[in-house]
Amino acid sequence: MQNRLTYLRDVTTLKFDENLCTGCGMCLEVCPHEVLVRNNGKVSIRELDDCMECGACQMNCPAEAIHVEVGVGCAAAVINSLLGRESACCCTIESPDGKSDGKATGCC
Amino acid sequence: MRDYLARWNWQRMDHRLDPGLYALGNPDEQSPVLVSANYVMSFNRLREKLAGRSLWLLVLDTDGINVWCAAGKGTFGTDELVARIEETGLKDIVSHRRLVLPQLGAPGVAAHEVKKRSGFTVSYGPIRAGDIQDYLDSGRVATPQMRRITFRLRERIVLIPVELVAALKVTLVVAGVALLVSGLAGPEGFVANLAHYGIPAVSVLLVALLAGTVMGPILLPYLPGRAFSLKGATTGLTISLIPLWIYGNPLSGWPDLLGALSAITVITALTSYLTMNFTGTTTFTSLSGVKKEMKWALPLQIGGGLIGAGLWLTSILLR
Numbered sequence: 001m002q003n004r005l006t007y008l009r010d011v012t013t014l015k016f017d018e019n020l021c022t023g024c025g026m027c028l029e030v031c032p033h034e035v036l037v038r039n040n041g042k043v044s045i046r047e048l049d050d051c052m053e054c055g056a057c058q059m060n061c062p063a064e065a066i067h068v069e070v071g072v073g074c075a076a077a078v079i080n081s082l083l084g085r086e087s088a089c090c091c092t093i094e095s096p097d098g099k100s101d102g103k104a105t106g107c108c
Numbered sequence: 109m110r111d112y113l114a115r116w117n118w119q120r121m122d123h124r125l126d127p128g129l130y131a132l133g134n135p136d137e138q139s140p141v142l143v144s145a146n147y148v149m150s151f152n153r154l155r156e157k158l159a160g161r162s163l164w165l166l167v168l169d170t171d172g173i174n175v176w177c178a179a180g181k182g183t184f185g186t187d188e189l190v191a192r193i194e195e196t197g198l199k200d201i202v203s204h205r206r207l208v209l210p211q212l213g214a215p216g217v218a219a220h221e222v223k224k225r226s227g228f229t230v231s232y233g234p235i236r237a238g239d240i241q242d243y244l245d246s247g248r249v250a251t252p253q254m255r256r257i258t259f260r261l262r263e264r265i266v267l268i269p270v271e272l273v274a275a276l277k278v279t280l281v282v283a284g285v286a287l288l289v290s291g292l293a294g295p296e297g298f299v300a301n302l303a304h305y306g307i308p309a310v311s312v313l314l315v316a317l318l319a320g321t322v323m324g325p326i327l328l329p330y331l332p333g334r335a336f337s338l339k340g341a342t343t344g345l346t347i348s349l350i351p352l353w354i355y356g357n358p359l360s361g362w363p364d365l366l367g368a369l370s371a372i373t374v375i376t377a378l379t380s381y382l383t384m385n386f387t388g389t390t391t392f393t394s395l396s397g398v399k400k401e402m403k404w405a406l407p408l409q410i411g412g413g414l415i416g417a418g419l420w421l422t423s424i425l426l427r
Contacts, residue, residue: 005259008334008397029232030214032257033392053394054180056214070215071395072180074388078402
């Protein structure tokens with residue numbers, strides 16, 4: 001029972017456009033939470049609330065049929081960004097093309 | 109041993125190895141190529157789980173950070189992978205053009221981009237190193253179990269030391285301040301004040317520390333609610349009420365009452381905060397969710413902490 005832990009409902013930013021989907025199945029391969037499934041050849045969302053917004057599906061979708069605002073569900077990261085800290089290991093929220101120095105302390 | 113110490117946060121961020129191509133066993137040009145991060149704990153786990161096999165291990169430069177976190181940051185990413193393939197001359201070492209990446213590296217790597225830029229086809233292998241042997245033996249087919257991330261009791265327990273050590277530093281600073289304040293503000297001599305008012309205050313902080321960083325992770329699935337701050341507040345409130353229940357009604361006069369209220373408020377707020385901080389370590393929280401709960405939880409936690417501290421100081425000054 002405890003193998004499928006769920007977090008807050010109705011928060012994820014994941015959007016799937018089935019009209020753009022080519023059915024290649026990469027998203028099914030990379031998602032660690034089985035958010036998407038394939039039924040009769042067509043990919044659809046199984047359980048939106050299981051999404052943790054890691055962005056693996058969006059990154060590996062050649063058809064750009066998936067959009068999600070990627071982020072790490074880490075309270076310390078949110079606090080660090082509120083305090084204007086930028087280089088505390090993975091506990092930061094970075095701009096998509098931002099580079100951190102990878103040093104400092106941190107949580108990952 | 110080194111891995112064990114890293115679990116306690118000792119030189120954890122320096123636990124890295126040189127990026128490049130490593131040979132496990134006696135690989136030849138036909139052998140599979142696995143890709144990983146230069147976090148030593150990952151590397152050691154792979155070596156241990158793949159004992160007896162011959163294959164190539166392409167280690168990317170992720171600043172010594174594990175695959176999942178590095179993929180989130182993009183250091184375990186398409187650019188680094190393509191560059192590392194070039195730099196190691198992988199094309200001349202193996203005759204095939206296939207790579208096996210850990211599934212948890214997928215947030216940083218676009219398989220179709222890698223194919224386009226390097227000619228190598230990316231297959232995402234299982235999440236856990238322990239499944240790689242089966243994955244390779246079955247002709248690179250990952251079962252749904254291999255693809256699903258879990259967060260079982262054992263997986264949560266190994267994370268406790270890092271959480272504990274990280275929170276301990278701040279707690280000790282606050283405890284030091286509390287000791288100093290109690291010594292100066294109490295009605296008796298400095299040392300007597302420390303014993304009568306300082307030590308209880310420090311115990312309150314330590315109770316919250318243990319409730320938030322040890323009990324929180326262990327009891328996580330069983331605590332009520334979905335928001336971590338709520339789970340933590342429940343743990344804290346329950347724990348803080350236990351002494352009252354054990355001792356019946358030991359409260360005589362305002363100072364005692366305020367002191368008890370202060371302990372309840374501080375433990376509840378601090379446990380809630382520390383449990384909320386565990387979101388970053390779990391395998392299923394999203395940024396949108398964390399932001400949503402923090403919007404109401406953080407002001408309450410800060411407010412609770414300040415009110416608790418105020419009640420505590422008042423209770424001492426009244427004595």
